[in-house]
Amino acid sequence: MSGKIVLHYFNGRGRMEPVRWLLGAAGVEFEEVFLTTRAQYEKMLEAGDLMFKQVPLVEIDGMKLVQTKAILNYIAGKYNLLGKDLKERAMIDMYSEGLRDVMDMITALPFLPPEKKAAQLKSLEDSATGRYLPIYEKALTGSQFLVGDKLSCADVHLMEASLMLEENLCTILSSFPNVKAFQGRMKNVPTIKKFLQPGSKRKPPPDDVYVKTVMTVLRPQL
Incomplete structure (x- = not known):
């Protein structure tokens, strides 16, 4: 996946949705890997991919970025969305x-x-x-x-x-x-208009399936 931006998160909004919005506004294509099981999450932890044991995780420019604010600042800086000075x-x-x-x-x-x-x-x-x-x-x-x-x-x-x-x-x-x-x-x-169209990677409002998935993945079984 070298050279591609890959987002690791749930198939829903949460803390990744502002990242999707920013990439969409910048007109940048990206791929997504959806977390659906606790085993996936534990594998990421074991691999050391999650610095603070949290998602979202974004692979970009050879880095594995965590912490939403850091991710957003990097993307905004990379695509000239942080002002002139x-x-x-x-x-x-x-x-x-x-x-x-x-x-x-x-x-x-x-x-x-x-x-x-x-x-x-x-x-x-x-x-x-x-x-x-x-x-x-x-x-x-x-x-x-x-x-x-x-x-x-x-x-x-x-x-x-x-x-x-x-x-x-x-x-x-x-x-x-x-x-x-x-x-x-x-x-x-134009880029935002495209992101708002059906079939884009913008996620719908969260439903019960999304909530259940998040709870299952992030909370270990007792």
């Missing part, structure tokens, strides 16, 4: 980290028992509308992108997060017209 990169990092907070809340939802999901959704809505979305709404006032004059990884993360928010809270962007307009513009970026 250090100051822009600092802003991009701040916006990206805020979005990671939002997406972590969403990613946790399918793993919660039913009696806790309603509270988590309410917390997500309150945090998104009161703490996070106003920041992006303001940043996009009179601006096409969050930082500078070209697409960055922060824009890609905002696109992903905004769609995920709408999946769970369908009217959440009604008070954020700049974010909604941004979403419309991003849908017309």
